[in-house]
Amino acid sequence: MMTDSSDLHVVMLPWSAFGHMIPFYQLAVALANKGVRVSYISTPRNIERLPSIPSKLSSLIEYVSIPLPTVSDSVLLEGAEATVDIQFDEIPYLKVAYDLLYEPVKKFVSSNSPNWLISDIIGYRMSEVAQECHVKFMFFSVYTATTLCFVGPPEYLSGEGREKMRPTPDSLITPPPWGGIFPQSVAFRGYEAAGFHAGAYSMNESGISDGERLAKIIQGCDAVGVRSCREFEGEYMDLFQKLINKPVVPVGLLPPPKVEEKITEETWIENFKWLDQQSPQSVIYVGFGSEYKLTKDEVYGIANGLELAQLPFIWALRKPTWAVDDSEALPEGFLKRTSGKGIVCLGWAPQLKILAHRSIGGSLFHSGWGSIIETLEHGHNLILLPFIIDQGLNARVMVDKGLGIEVERREDGSYSGDDIAYALKQAMLGDEAQKIKAQTRQAAAIFGDQKLHEEQYISGLVEFLRNAARHQ
Incomplete structure (x- = not known):
């Protein structure tokens, strides 16, 4: 017994x-x-x-x-x-x-x-x-x-x-x-x-x-x-x-519980100093995890969209297998053109600590359920770009609940930099963004x-x- x-x-x-x-x-x-x-x-x-x-x-x-x-x-x-x-x-x-x-x-x-x-x-x-x-x-x-x-x-x-x-x-x-x-x-x-x-x-x-x-x-x-x-x-x-x-x-x-670990890696110490200098809820966190391997067109489309949107961002990008070296992982000149406006981190990133930072206001990601939980825990607006398995259904549910914007795509699933930029601006600026923020704040009371x-x-x-x- x-x-x-x-x-x-x-x-x-x-x-x-x-x-x-x-x-x-x-x-x-x-x-x-x-x-x-x-x-x-x-x-x-x-x-x-x-x-x-x-x-x-x-x-x-x-x-x-x-x-x-x-x-x-x-x-x-x-x-x-x-x-x-x-x-x-x-x-x-x-x-x-x-x-x-x-x-x-x-x-x-x-x-x-x-x-x-x-x-x-x-x-x-x-x-x-x-x-x-x-x-x-x-x-x-x-x-x-x-x-x-x-x-x-x-x-x-x-x-x-x-x-x-x-x-x-x-x-x-x-x-x-x-x-x-x-x-x-x-x-x-x-x-x-x-x-x-x-x-x-x-x-x-x-x-x-x-x-x-x-x-x-x-x-x-x-x-x-x-x-x-x-x-x-x-x-x-x-x-x-x-x-x-x-x-x-x-x-x-x-x-996930609040991250208490102190950042010791020099690169990330500098990255968090940059985040500290940004306005509250102004920065977009970009991360697509490790399960789905983004193609070159997909990565470059995201990069072009971030550049066109002209909004502050921090992008955790797993180095693509198709990139011979780091320079090939992004469009030529991208880092120079977005210098000061955004940061790209090739490899591991302390995602939970980034999402908890006061300057983060939105997240562009694949709509995986685990990442949705981590993002809504902090009340961030969702910019949804699903790729595999359940991600498409998750994205539709989040949009239906008024928690985010899904990137528009063509019939073959492709998207352009303009599509990314439009979704980012919709989710982060203006009346629509404020409506979404009201919903994500309510969600945070449950998710967090x-x-x-x-x-x-x-x-x-x-x-x-x-x-x-x-x-x-």
Whole structure:
């Protein structure tokens, strides 16, 4: 019989992408702060790159390192253990290796007898591990409830049901027929739908489509945890629970805590001095993460837009693989022409500390859910330029809620510097910008409410996990 959360042991296995591993880490820390013991499984190189376990939680969280199984004839290079290490078209090969974690994870779960196993959209076989080892299983979604509702219940994710409901990419450019709560604007654009349809519903080298993975994990789980809150999308949580007929538990937004670390790198000391000199809420933070590799045209289009907008900016740009050297990463003369007006940082940037700076007023980024949370936590206006997976849907939701501006694009998904500049000015200057700021300030009261997410939502999650484990 369980008496309190200290008796609760959870094993986690996220998908090998940092947009998944970091939310799982944040969830592990949040649970451990409530006294839950967490075993976080990943591969050696991924664990090396994850944040250190807080010293006060070292007795409650353990990293469990399991080598990524090798696959004969694989295109993956040695040391490639996460999506950031490979090209987009190589990801199915990573899934092949990831699926082979089944046996070592099963051995670990069998030996340690946790109360819950929590896994991700790709880890569909973990439901089999949980069943065989007689433990509860939760699917933790790093995507919004809105996205989960849009893709729909398991019966429409594969087989005849999928062929009936999602026969072609065109079936994704309008809201789904279920629920009746989707705004007409919340759907994929034509240029996004083709890639999403192929990526979600086509068989790949792993032998199973991502849609079928999601169907199996929903069918095999005891509950779905969603990184979100009812204050933001409660109606979609209710709809998804109705669609799948299983408990859907909001775990809160897991907003990152305030960054206390002092900046010691000389370049960033100077960059923050520059930020200190700018007017409050005047600077645009530009960052597109590491998962999607921007093409040369895409990078140059953003650069041209920043130059045309003539607004102060700080751009964290991961050095493109197509650039032979640093000078090729940006249009010729760009740095000279924007000197004093903006800063470009090639490589790592302290994103959370930048977003928390008083001079930041807006952010131009890819519309990933994690970045939306980090940006709205500080009440910044959103300038949205989505590229892959759920980002297009996220962008439409944010615009529908009056939280930002999406960059206009052509039918093929391309955009120009003028398109970027127009969106930046709309989001940062004039009446429209003020309307957006009023909405993002309201959002910040929810997204930045640590007490709401840590006390109400995490406490509620722990209570749910404990009660279910008692009746195991």
